[in-house]
Structures are given as C-alpha cells and as structure tokens.
Amino acid sequence: MTPELLTALASIGTFVVITATAIAAFVQLRHLGASNQLEALNEFRQNFESSEVQAARTALPQIQELLKDQSHRLELEQGRAPEWAQTVMPAFRLFEVLGLYVKHGIVSRDFVCDLWAPVVIGYWEDFAPLIVVMRRLDTDAFLENFEMLAYLCRRWLEVNRSAYPKGMPRIAPPDPWAAEDDAARVRNI
Numbered sequence: 001m002t003p004e005l006l007t008a009l010a011s012i013g014t015f016v017v018i019t020a021t022a023i024a025a026f027v028q029l030r031h032l033g034a035s036n037q038l039e040a041l042n043e044f045r046q047n048f049e050s051s052e053v054q055a056a057r058t059a060l061p062q063i064q065e066l067l068k069d070q071s072h073r074l075e076l077e078q079g080r081a082p083e084w085a086q087t088v089m090p091a092f093r094l095f096e097v098l099g100l101y102v103k104h105g106i107v108s109r110d111f112v113c114d115l116w117a118p119v120v121i122g123y124w125e126d127f128a129p130l131i132v133v134m135r136r137l138d139t140d141a142f143l144e145n146f147e148m149l150a151y152l153c154r155r156w157l158e159v160n161r162s163a164y165p166k167g168m169p170r171i172a173p174p175d176p177w178a179a180e181d182d183a184a185r186v187r188n189i
Contacts, residue, residue, distance in 0.1 A: 037107045041115065047094050048119075056091035060126055063088065067129055076133050085134075088127060092143055095123060099145030102152065112149070113156035114163050121157070124150035 047053060066072040066084055075082045081089065098120075101107045112120075124146065135142045164170070 037111065040101055040107050041111070044094065044098055044116075047090075050090070052090035053094055056088040057123075057126075059084075059087040063130055064126075067133065073133050076130075077136050079137065081134065085130065088130065091123060092127070092131075092146065095120065095146040095149060096143050097145075099147075099149035102149055103145055109152055110156070113153050114160070117153035117157050120150050120153045 063085065072082075072084070076085065098107075098112065098116075102109050102112050131143050131147075
C-alpha cells in the first residue's frame with residue numbers, strides 16, 4: 001500500500017468515526033430534550049394537583065361573586081392584589097409559566113395541548129373576568145403567556161377534535177344504554 005492510500009483510508013476512517021459520534025450526540029440530545037419536556041410537564045402536573053392550585057379553583061365562586069361588587073373591582077386597581085384575590089396567584093403563576101415554556105419551545109405545544117387543552121381553557125375562561133380587571137393596572141402584559149396558551153389550546157382543539165390517532169380503529173364497545181337514555185331524555189322534555 002502506498003502512503004497516499006493509507007492517508008486516504010485513515011481520512012475515511014476518521015470521517016466515519018466523526019459522523020457516528022455526531023449521530024450519537026444528536027440522538028442523545030433528542031432524548032435529553034424529551035426528558036426535559038417530561039420533567040417540566042410532570043412538575044406542572046404535581047403543581048396543578050397541589051393544595052394551593054386546588055384552593056384557587058375552590059375560591060372561584062366567591063371571587064366571581066366579589067367581582068360583581070364595584071368596590072372589589074376598584075380594590076384590584078390599588079396595585080397589590082387584595083387578600084381575597086391572593087388565593088388564585090399560584091394557579092396564575094403555574095399557567096403563566098407553562099405558557100412561557102410553550103412559547104419558547106421548552107415544551108411542545110402539541111404535547112401540552114393534547115394533555116391539558118380542556119383544563120387550560122377552563123381555567124382561562126373561569127378566571128378571565130378577574131384577569132381583565134387586574135389588567136387595568138398592567139395593560140395586556142399581565143398573564144399574557146397564560147392567555148396565549150389558552151388561545152393555542154382552543155385552536156388545537158378546533159383542528160384535533162379528538163386526541164385519538166386518525167385512522168386507528170376504535171375498540172370501545174357500543175353503549176348498551178344509549179337508546180334507553182335517549183328515550184328518557186325525550187320523555188323529560
């Protein structure tokens with residue numbers, strides 16, 4: 001073998017090793033990204049199930065009632081949220097951060113919407129009256145990532161009426177009580 005041939009074979013071998021290393025690094029980065037997404041979504045789920053966020057949901061009827069009173073709405077314009085509105089702040093922060101993660105691609109929009117769209121939309125619709133009053137001080141910047149996330153979830157649901165994969169057959173059994181229950185509804189009308 002000539003020295004030129006040995007040099008060429010060594011260069012090819014080096015190229016193969018570098019290519020294999022780059023492919024392995026790319027695969028590892030993809031796994032790391034997926035792991036980070038799962039960790040972020042698991043942390044969201046844990047925080048969502050926390051007593052603080054559940055207390056925000058429980059406080060909703062009282063807050064909606066307080067918002068009917070002008071003095072309470074004006075109280076929200078004083079800068080710091082009054083004590084009766086403090087209960088919802090953990091939920092607000094949670095959805096704001098999730099929206100931020102989606103906006104910056106830290107977690108996949110499709111993944112979040114597939115898992116959480118009805119919940120995000122429900123929380124947004126329930127708390128939007130409070131949020132718009134609180135925005136009187138801070139314009140539209142207050143909880144804008146939460147609002148953006150709710151909008152993305154709505155759009156996602158419009159396109160994906162079902163999360164079930166298209167083209168995959170369903171295996172759920174037929175509803176044996178559907179006709180009986182339909183008849184009862186008609187009788188009650």
